[in-house]
Amino acid sequence: MKILVISQYYYPEPFKVHEICEELVKRGNEVTVITGRPNYPEGNLIKGDPMYQNLNGVEVIRTNIILRRHNFLSLIFNYLSYPILAKKEIKKLDKEYDVVFVYQLSPVLMIKSALYYKKIFDKKVYVYCLDLWPESLKAIKLSEGNPIYRIMLKISNNIYEKCDFISVTSPAFLEYLENVNKINKDKLNVIYQHGEKIFLDVKPYEKQDKLNITFAGNIGKVQDFDCLVRAVAQIPNSYYSKLKITIIGSGSYEVEFKQDVKKKQLDSVFDFIGRKKVEELIPYYNDTSLFLLSLEKNSNIGKTIPSKLQTYLSAGRGIIGSIDGTAAKIISDAKAGITCNAGDYKALSKIIIELLNDENKLEEYAINSRKYFINNFTIEKYIDEISNKMEELV
Known part of the structure; x- marks a missing residue:
């Protein structure tokens, strides 16, 4: 398969998506990742990685996202910049992919890039959900009654609904997507994360x-x-x-x-x-x-x-x-x-x-x-x- 991977985060950032991509390549798949400049978790640019590279068989395209830095405003711009810039990179792609795989951490907005590819090329979008939205907003003290929370609930529901299938990391996530995001259970399953x-x-x-x-x-x-x-x-x-x-x-x-x-x-x-x-x-x-x-x-x-x-x-x-x-x-x-x-x-x-x-x-x-x-x-x-x-x- 030719697989397009959408993930705002990638190696050397401390997530397992690069291990997944490299294992997919070992099994004979062709994998391209559209990600951001590495800056998680400190918010400063982790230098040494070019914007375009082949990393252990994976084609990695890095977008010039706004860095997280050390304040809430920068974090918001960081979240908003990735889907916009990833969409631009999608327009430059010189090949067509069989499926789009989203390694979805925060924010849920990163899925929008995959949905853009789906709209243009009529390909399925498969999401592996590691962070629940808008539930993750509670970590920054936004309650369910907050207007921002309510807006993000509508946006999240709309995004998740347009995906073709969503795997989650635990049964609790399954329940949340069914009950809060109103996603049909036929589009959901549980796949536990792997360890290193x-x-x-x-x-x-x-x-x-x-x-x-x-x-x-x-x-x-x-x-x-x-x-x-x-x-x-x-x-x-x-x-x-x-x-x-x-x-x-x-x-x-x-x-x-x-x-x-x-x-x-x-x-x-x-x-x-x-x-x-x-x-x-x-x-x-x-x-x-x-x-x-x-x-x-x-x-x-x-x-x-x-x-x-x-x-x-x-x-x-x-x-x-x-x-x-x-x-x-x-x-x-x-x-x-x-x-x-x-x-x-x-x-x-x-x-x-x-x-x-x-x-x-x-x-x-x-x-x-x-x-x-x-x-x-x-x-x-x-x-x-x-x-x-x-x-x-x-």
Whole structure:
């Protein structure tokens, strides 16, 4: 197949779309991606990538989108600029594609570029939805009663309705698209995200000098670090010499998170590493006792399955989490760790204390994690499913 991929984000930005595209190429498909200049998550241009290049067999076309920068106005222009500029690149294309695949993160507006191609060439648009809209607006404190939210609801419903098929990352997303966006369930299914195979190189679990709990990913409000800090503050000081919490990543909530840690005098426990490339994470994961997974409560976003869950499982470590929904069920089904309800800092504190007193379960969790990943979340399984759906649409 000749596949046109629409995604505002692409390598070196920290999303899995480039792995998907490269695997599709390995299977004999011809893949072209229309994306933006890399600038996520810090908002500054990540230099070194030309506007046109062949990257591991994938033809990559970068649009000159407005960078996210560090303010709300720039973010809005960033969101608006991509579909406009992607449309211009579509007009320049010198070949016709069999299907359009959209790797839909925020904003939903990126799908408009795919719908433009559909209108011109009468090709099917297949969306893999990773961010719900307008639900994602709640992360920036826009309520359902806000006029902007209501406008975006109408726009989102219209965009999703014009797509030919939408796969989502979790059952909670399925329910949202049916009930809020009013999309016919016959146009929807669930395909879980894959995890990175590179983390199969993480060495088997070994007991550390300290219980080293690692979080790796975006540091945003929805990750609910307030719950983590409050949980650690509940732990008696006598345990602090045996506890280490490693935070790898960056994001909009990073400064506030660090201030909260300092205010509660927990500097000796927390170790902020900063953002690292995927290939740089293995040494940190080798020294990890188990991973942390958390999302805020009372939100459809909080019921999703963070992609880091698959990553954690592939790295072969146990997982503790303050998280609801399918993610908690997967951890339970895999026998890969312990969870409590999202936002329940007292319960999370008890889990950490329990493991500080008895680390014997950690090796069992580690073995179960990797086994579950291999059986359920490899990229081969993911590509099998999306390829089948594309062929059906073609």
